Amino acid sequence: MSTIDIVVNPRGKPIRRLPKEVTLPATAPVSDLYKTVAQKSGQSVHRLRITKGSDGSLLSNGSETVHDSGLRAQSVVYVKDLGPQLGWRFVYVIEYLGPLVIPPIFLYLLRPYLYFNFEQIPEPSELQQIVCAALFVHFLKREFETIFIHRFSLATMPARNIFKNCGHYWALAGVNIAYWVFRPDSPTATDSLHPVLYYGGLALFVFGELANLNAHLILRSLRRPGTTERGIPKGFGFGLVTCPNYMFEIIAWIGIYFLTGLSWSVFLFLVVGTLQMWAWAKKKERRYRQEFGDKYKRKRFTVLPPLL
Structure with a gap:
């Protein structure tokens, strides 16, 4: 041989x-x-x-x-x-750039032009500014993780995918959310949001973001630089679902949903994103079972018990 x-x-x-x-x-x-x-x-x-x-x-x-x-x-x-291929890291940086900058641009720079049909355009409410800050922090964290934390099993992806990915994030998470949430007649235009939605939303957002970051750090530790090999993930959330990083991502967005007074635009992005992460997580569960066999503890739920 x-x-x-x-x-x-x-x-x-x-x-x-x-x-x-x-x-x-x-x-x-x-x-x-x-x-x-x-x-x-x-x-x-x-x-x-x-x-x-x-x-x-x-x-x-x-x-x-x-x-x-x-x-x-x-x-x-x-x-x-x-x-033609593009690096995964480059694609992620570009797709998150849209929803990172669109909310503050809509809220502060384009506000008079976007809502010109209103007789009076009040200054952004404190709640709208908090929501804008939450969106900015979320996608800034995404950019940080992309550049400094994530290790990719594949180096590149088809270049054409950047248009699909950017369309999803720039349109659905950027323009769609920013336009409707920052309108002068939006539920966020007042500072008298129900305390349960306000404080509950803040708590869910902060918890989801920190727990999601922790999950990404655990996943990073499983793969040595420059390799595609990985170990069985263990740690906070990994005993409950296949992809706790997705679960905590959903929790953070539920927090934003509460903060916006149950905005339909945030709910739309939340539903679409949850279904996509569920599809990815099911594939990862199958891959873990094939790769690790009996060493891997099978999960009944992949992203969000007791539903998904």
């Missing part, structure tokens, strides 16, 4: 200079297959997805050996060009 010849075919559109065959040591990591194909075809390794011809399963660009991945002499692999 010294070296093996692997047959390489394109999947989808042709890839210029794609080699028809690659020879590798059987003990080489699969990452060497990616690097060799990328080098010979002149493509970035991040643009390539390689699957096995035998069953169509993905060959992970990691440390598993070529032999252990199931490849043998004359095994066929298919290479797909994923198109």
Whole structure:
């Protein structure tokens, strides 16, 4: 078991200079297959997805050996060009930038122009300024975590996704929330919000943000820099649900929902975001079960007991 010849075919559109065959040591990591194909075809390794011809399963660009991945002499692999890529970190920074700056711009700079149809446009209420600060703190924290805390299992994502991601955050969390919550006739335009909504909302927001940060720090500690390997997450919230970072994110947004006097615009973003995080968490639960087997304590709820 010294070296093996692997047959390489394109999947989808042709890839210029794609080699028809690659020879590798059987003990080489699969990452060497990616690097060799990328080098010979002149493509970035991040643009390539390689699957096995035998069953169509993905060959992970990691440390598993070529032999252990199931490849043998004359095994066929298919290479797909994923198109132009952008770094995950860059995409996150851009998508969070919109809802970070849109609320203060709407509340302070564009207020006379957005609400010109009102006979009188009062100064922003104290509650509107608190909500604006909460939104700013939330997305500033997101930016901080993206730059300094998160470690990504994949280096890049398709460049076209940035438009979809930015559309979600800039429109739904930025323009949609800021316009309606900061209107002169919004429930937040008064400082007499019900004490339960006000103090309850503040408590949920602060708790959710701090607990979410703690969950992200735990997840960071599970993955060594420059690797895709991870351990079983343990700590506050991880014994209850698969993704407590999502659970605490939802709690923080429930707090904002209360602070805005139960604004429908915040509720819309909360529902859409919760459903998306639920879908991600279900996939992560399946991945944990496959990866860790009996070592992993299965969770009945993935993001929000007793519902999801």
